[in-house]
Structure formats: structure tokens, C-alpha cells
Amino acid sequence: xxxxxxxxxxxxxxxxxxxxxxxxxxxxxxxxxxxxxxxxxxxxxxxxxxxxxxxxxxxxxxxxxxxxxxxxxxxxxxxxxxxxxxxxxxxxxxxxxxxxxxxxxxxxxxxxxxxxxxxxxxxxxxxxxxxxxxxxxxxxxxxxxxxxxxxxxxxxxxxxxxxxxxxxxxxxxxxxxxxxxxxxxxxxxxxxxxxxxxxxxxxxxxxxxxxxxxxxxxxxxxxxxxxxxxxxxxxxxxxxxxxxxxxxxxxxxxxxxxxx
Amino acid sequence: xxxxxxxxxxxxxxxxxxxxxxxxxxxxxxxxxxxxxxxxxxxxxxxxxxxxxxxxxxxxxxxxxxxxxxxxxxxxxxxxxxxxxxxxxxxxxxxxxxxxxxxxxxxxxxxxxxxxxxxxxxxxxxxxxxxxxxxxxxxxxxxxxxxxxxxxxxxxxxxxxxxxxxxxxxxxxxxxxxxxxxxxxxxxxxxxxxxxxxxxxxxxxxxxxxxxxxxxxxxxxxxxxxxxxxxxxxxxxxxxxxxxxxxxxxxxxxxxxxxxxxxxxxxxxxxxxxxxxxxxxxxxxxxxxxxxxxxxxxxxxxxxxxxxxxxxxxxxxxxxxxxxxxxxxxxxxxxxxxxxxxxxxxxxxxxxxxxxxxxxxxxxxxxxxxxxxxxxxxxxx
Numbered sequence: 001x002x003x004x005x006x007x008x009x010x011x012x013x014x015x016x017x018x019x020x021x022x023x024x025x026x027x028x029x030x031x032x033x034x035x036x037x038x039x040x041x042x043x044x045x046x047x048x049x050x051x052x053x054x055x056x057x058x059x060x061x062x063x064x065x066x067x068x069x070x071x072x073x074x075x076x077x078x079x080x081x082x083x084x085x086x087x088x089x090x091x092x093x094x095x096x097x098x099x100x101x102x103x104x105x106x107x108x109x110x111x112x113x114x115x116x117x118x119x120x121x122x123x124x125x126x127x128x129x130x131x132x133x134x135x136x137x138x139x140x141x142x143x144x145x146x147x148x149x150x151x152x153x154x155x156x157x158x159x160x161x162x163x164x165x166x167x168x169x170x171x172x173x174x175x176x177x178x179x180x181x182x183x184x185x186x187x188x189x190x191x192x193x194x195x196x197x198x199x200x201x202x203x204x205x206x207x208x209x210x211x212x213x214x215x216x217x218x219x220x221x222x223x224x225x226x227x228x229x230x231x232x233x234x235x236x237x238x239x240x241x242x243x244x245x246x247x248x249x250x251x252x253x254x255x256x257x258x259x260x
Numbered sequence: 261x262x263x264x265x266x267x268x269x270x271x272x273x274x275x276x277x278x279x280x281x282x283x284x285x286x287x288x289x290x291x292x293x294x295x296x297x298x299x300x301x302x303x304x305x306x307x308x309x310x311x312x313x314x315x316x317x318x319x320x321x322x323x324x325x326x327x328x329x330x331x332x333x334x335x336x337x338x339x340x341x342x343x344x345x346x347x348x349x350x351x352x353x354x355x356x357x358x359x360x361x362x363x364x365x366x367x368x369x370x371x372x373x374x375x376x377x378x379x380x381x382x383x384x385x386x387x388x389x390x391x392x393x394x395x396x397x398x399x400x401x402x403x404x405x406x407x408x409x410x411x412x413x414x415x416x417x418x419x420x421x422x423x424x425x426x427x428x429x430x431x432x433x434x435x436x437x438x439x440x441x442x443x444x445x446x447x448x449x450x451x452x453x454x455x456x457x458x459x460x461x462x463x464x465x466x467x468x469x470x471x472x473x474x475x476x477x478x479x480x481x482x483x484x485x486x487x488x489x490x491x492x493x494x495x496x497x498x499x500x501x502x503x504x505x506x507x508x509x510x511x512x513x514x515x516x517x518x519x520x521x522x523x524x525x526x527x528x529x530x531x532x533x534x535x536x537x538x539x540x541x542x543x544x545x546x547x548x549x550x551x552x553x554x555x556x557x558x559x560x561x562x563x564x565x566x567x568x569x570x571x572x573x574x575x576x577x578x579x580x581x582x583x584x585x586x587x588x589x590x591x592x593x594x595x596x597x598x599x600x601x602x603x604x605x606x607x608x609x610x611x612x613x614x615x616x617x618x619x620x621x622x623x624x625x626x627x628x629x630x631x632x633x634x635x636x637x638x639x640x641x
Contacts, residue, residue, distance in 0.1 A: 069267060076271055189275045191309030191322045198268045 001055035001151075003046045003115045006102060007039040007074060009067040010124040019226045025090060026124075026226070035070040038119025041179035044186040045149055046117050047078045053151065056080045058110070062087050062101055068202055075197035076189035082202045083109075085210065092219040095129030101217075102130065103137040104210035113174060120145045120178040128178075135176040142176040143169045147183050265331070272324070273331040279308065280339035288340045291466040292611060295458075297422045298466050301343055305336075306377020314351045315359060319367060321375035326501075327563040330508045334559075337512025341615045342467040344509045349418045350374065352502040354381025357427050358445065361486040361494050370425060370445065382423035384414040384472060385495050391416075392628050394429075394441075395492055399474060401430040401442055408432075408444060408484065410477040413456065416622070420470025421455045424448055428474070429491045441491030445483040452477030463614035500573045501566065503580040503623055507559040510583035510619045514552045514590040517612050521545060521594035524609075528599075535597070544593045551590050555583035574636035581629035584619035591616040 011017060012032040020027050035043075046057045059074035059082040061067040071082035085105055092098075106113060116135075121128035128144075135142035147166070148159035155172045161180065189197075207217065236252070238245040253260045265273070284301055291298045305311060313329045315321025329351070337344035355374045358366055373379045390396045399412025410430050417426060428446045431439035446453060456473040486494055522545060525536035535541045562575035591613040595602035602609050620626040 072267055073271060076275070188279050188308055189271065190307070191272070191313065191324070194268055194271050194275065195322055195324070197271070
């Protein structure tokens with residue numbers, strides 16, 4: 001089974017993010033970049049499917065050449081191949097544009113792919129748009145935010161968490177699946193994997209080669225302003241007998257917070 | 261001059277860092293407190309291939325460049341210097357000794373299993389009456405038929421109670437002249453091998469340091485490593501390389517102390533503001549950070565010399581000397597920044613302070629490192 005896993009290079013969730021107001025971008029200097037954590041669940045699932053059913057896993061990223069680092073990590077974890085679709089633009093926050101690029105890539109280079117795996121969203125942009133948009137563009141079934149996946153030759157069953165229950169979705173292959181935390185526990189790269197990854201070539205495919213119309217490559221999202229969320233203020237703890245603290249709480253909610 | 265790590269070195273370093281933070285950090289405190297050997301962690305490290313980093317693929321290891329190995333040790337030590345030490349002894353003393361001095365049969369016998377982590381190796385030079393003065397060992401090895409019979413007491417054996425096989429140094433009698441050091445691979449199940457006791461130490465509690473009693477211990481003649489009488493050369497050669505690992509251990513510990521000190525200084529308030537705003541604290545942090553970076557560069561430089569096939573004995577001694585003594589200073593400052601809390605077992609810096617103290621003692625004291633450096637200097641000119 002040919003499996004594609006789409007991964008994105010994002011700032012480490014533990015980094016302190018700074019914003020440049022001149023360019024409306026996140027300041028990259030001093031930031032540590034990682035593979036988006038949800039994408040790791042997607043890759044792990046792909047590797048497990050390969051190990052149990054055979055097949056080939058290809059990790060793909062859209063971005064600049066610095067994304068090669070996370071593709072190398074995917075190879076070290078066990079992906080058979082990797083490819084970078086080279087996009088000269090900075091983060092556009094335009095999910096549809098990315099989905100169009102990926103759709104063009106799949107049609108042109110991997111029409112035989114049976115499973116297209118994503119993380120449910122990339123941390124950083126957090127729009128959770130690309131998997132669904134891609135499924136629509138390719139006219140494929142999709143299941144998102146998946147916590148369990150069972151595959152057969154030409155169909156599968158995916159479980160997703162919904163409010164208070166788990167939803168079971170049956171679908172034919174090929175399909176688009178996006179992974180949620182809980183789907184699996186991603187493995188560490190082994191030393192053997194790292195040494196093998198070192199010897200593999202990662203092809204770089206210029207975005208122009210995919211054959212997407214110029215107007216579709218122009219971002220349609222304009223970022224007008226990026227802001228760091230205000231720091232959360234410390235909570236307040238009241239003390240004393242229950243009647244007294246209840247009175248204080250009501251007073252606070254009424255007079256200061258003005259919610260009752 | 262190029263200070264950039266390669267993509268693979270970064271990948272490996274980040275993998276070990278990630279593993280150490282997620283798999284070792286949550287557990288190691290309990291092992292340290294109860295003086296237990298972290299066998300499960302060592303097994304997981306074996307699964308990742310980290311016990312075979314000095315063993316080439318023909319013996320089922322994955323030998324990396326030495327700098328990669330050093331980076332892995334540094335990251336392990338940042339979270340657990342005990343785990344780092346166990347791995348360092350197994351890879352850079354035990355496995356490497358057999359690889360470099362063993363017969364083909366001896367290599368086949370031990371290296372694949374050592375690479376897979378099926379056996380754990382240790383190293384035993386020191387005795388109760390012989391530390392820095394390594395050539396004055398009392399343990400004797402007498403050849404009798406197809407065996408050597410070993411008698412004596414070996415001390416300060418890291419993981420000595422847990423290891424399956426130990427590189428042991430003993431004196432072999434010669435018909436002409438005084439006895440000379442020889443090296444043997446001694447398995448724990450050889451008749452006459454006994455773990456006499458576990459040392460109670462100031463730090464590195466989960467590395468379990470043992471005293472070993474050899475009472476008519478029967479070692480097959482094939483387990484002689486190298487030639488009879490070449491033991492001192494083997495020991496000194498191995499220690500030259502493993503010292504870079506101890507330097508890396510010191511750098512990892514120092515790095516963690518630095519990170520803890522910065523974090524604490526930003527959180528702790530005194531006189532109405534975070535203590536990081538006081539210049540007295542800032543100067544200590546600046547000194548710590550400078551020591552860590554200098555120690556790291558000396559350490560990487562020694563590993564780089566090793567990788568380039570250049571002489572590295574002096575560089576390794578300098579790295580070990582500086583990094584181990586820097587670690588003690590770093591830990592002292594970092595604990596000072598923590599104030600009274602630093603003296604409490606609730607804070608990690610308390611353990612780090614204890615763990616750093618041995619770095620300038622084992623695998624060659626600071627004084628021995630200075631001797632090595634001075635001899636190299638005087639030999640050169």
C-alpha cells in the first residue's frame with residue numbers, strides 16, 4: 001500500500017514566540033523548529049500499517065529547504081522516501097493554497113497513493129483546513145481527528161472522538177485521514193534509522209513543476225496583524241467560612257467580572 | 261574552522277534529548293533515591309542502538325563518529341549522569357577494548373551481544389590500594405593450563421554488580437623481571453567471581469558501584485585481551501578516549517544546572533522583583549554560561565581530533581580537567597542561586613551538586629590530567 005504522510009515544520013511548542021510587527025510574521029531567530037506533533041502520529045500510523053501489511057511510506061512537506069530537517073527525521077523514524085515541494089513563500093496561512101499544491105503533487109507524482117495521512121492540524125497556524133480541502137479537491141473520502149484506524153485491502157474503519165462519544169466511520173480507499181493525539185505513541189528514531197537516513201536523497205520538487213495555475217499560487221489570505229495573546233492574569237483565591245467565600249464570589253462575579 | 265554540527269549529528273542529539281526528557285526524566289529520581297539500577301532504561305537505549313555506538317556493523321553495532329557519540333552522552337547526562345556513565349563504560353571502555361585489542365574469536369564472542377545490549381560490560385582497573393598509581397595493582401593472574409587463575413580485590417567498578425562481563429586488569433608473573441599488567445574479560449558467572457559489596461556514594465546512586473572479589477577466579481586463556489604484559493598500554497589508551505566521554509558527562513550536567521538556575525532566577529522573587537533582575541545573580545549566570553560553553557568547546561574539539569585521526573590524548577585530558585572542574589563551579593553557583601531551596605532534596609540542583617563532585621576524581625583525577633597535559637607539552641618541545 002502506497003502511503004503518503006504530509007508533515008510540516010513548525011516552531012517548537014515550548015519556544016517563546018515573538019512577533020515582528022513590521023512584517024507580520026513570527027520571528028524565526030532563536031526559535032527551535034520541529035515536526036508538527038500531530039504529524040508524528042500520522043507518520044507513526046503509516047509506519048505501523050507498513051509493518052503489518054507491507055507497502056511504502058513517503059513523507060512529504062511543502063515549504064522552504066529548511067523543512068528538509070524534519071523530512072530527514074521522518075526517514076530516520078522509518079519512512080522509505082521523502083520529498084520536499086519547494087515553496088518560495090513564507091507562511092501564508094492559506095490552507096486552500098496548500099491543499100491545491102498538494103492535490104497537484106498527488107495527481108502528478110503519486111496517483112497510486114492509497115492513503116493520505118495528515119496531523120489533524122499543524123501547531124502554529126492551527127487552521128485544520130488542509131486535509132479536508134485536499135479530500136474535496138481530489139474527491140476522496142475523509143475522516144478527521146482519528147484516534148483509531150483499521151484498514152483492509154480496499155476499505156477502512158476510523159474512529160473519531162466526538163462530544164461524549166466515539167464515532168465510527170467506514171470508508172473506501174483511497175482516503176484522506178487526519179490523526180489526533182491518542183492514535184498511537186510515536187517511536188523514537190533509532191541510531192540505525194538515522195544512519196540509513198543519512199544516505200537517502202530527498203528530491204526537491206519546485207512548485208512550478210506541479211502545474212498549478214499562477215492565480216491559484218497567489219495567497220488569498222492577507223495577514224493584517226499578528227498579536228501575542230495577553231498573559232493570563234493570576235487567579236484569586238478566597239478564604240474563610242463557606243458562606244463568606246460564596247458571598248465574596250457572587251460579589252466578584254457581579255461587580256467586577258460583571259457576568260451575573 | 262567550522263562549529264556547525266551535521267544534520268545527522270543534530271538528529272541524533274535531538275533524538276537522545278527527546279528520549280531522555282520523556283523516558284528517563286520521569287523515572288530516574290526514584291532509581292537514584294532507592295539506589296536501584298535502571299535496567300529497563302538501559303534496555304530501551306539498547307533498542308535505539310545506543311549501546312553499539314562504538315561497535316562497527318560487522319559485529320552488529322552502529323559505529324558513529326566520536327562527536328556523535330559524545331553528543332549522545334552529553335544529552336543522557338543532562339538528565340541522568342548515572343545512565344550516561346553506565347553507557348559510557350559499556351561502549352567506550354568495555355566494547356572498545358575488545359574491538360581494538362581482542363582476537364577475532366573474542367570479538368565474535370562478545371561484541372554482537374554487547375552491541376545488541378544482551379550483555380552489559382564494565383571496566384575494572386582500580387583497587388583498594390591502587391587508584392592513580394595504576395601499575396601497583398595487587399590482583400594476580402597465574403596461568404595454569406588453558407586458564408588464568410585470578411586473585412585479588414577490585415574496587416569502584418561502575419555497574420559492577422549488574423555487568424555480565426568486566427574488563428579486569430591484573431598482574432601476570434614473568435620468569436624474567438617484575439610482574440606486568442594484563443587485561444582479561446571476566447564474566448560474572450566464572451567460578452570464583454563475587455560481588456563483595458556495593459559502595460555507598462555521595463552521588464550517581466543508580467550507577468551501582470561495586471567491589472569485586474576474585475578468589476581463584478578461573479578465566480579461560482582465550483579471554484586474555486591483547487598480549488600478556490600489555491595491560492597498562494591498553495588501560496591508558498582506553499582512558500584517553502573515554503575521558504572525552506566524562507568531559508561530555510560534565511558538560512551535560514553543567515548544561516542542566518545552567519537551565520535550572522536560569523529558570524529559578526526568573527521565577528523566584530525577592531525584594532519585590534525576580535532575583536534575575538539583580539546583578540549579583542546575573543553575574544553568576546553569566547559565569548556559569550561561559551564555563552559551560554568553554555567546557556563544551558574543549559570537549560567537542562577533543563572528539564573532533566579523535567575523528568580526524570589526530571593525536572587526542574592531551575586534548576582529551578584538557579577537556580576532562582576543565583569540564584569536570586567547571587561542572588563543580590557551575591553546580592556551586594547554580595545551587596547558590598537557588599538559596600535555601602537548593603539545599604533541599606526537592607530541587608534537582610541538590611542531586612546535580614552531589615553528582616558533579618566525582619567528575620574530577622574518576623577516570624583519572626584532575627591531578628593525573630595535569631600530568632598527562634604536562635608530559636605532552638614537554639614531549640613536544
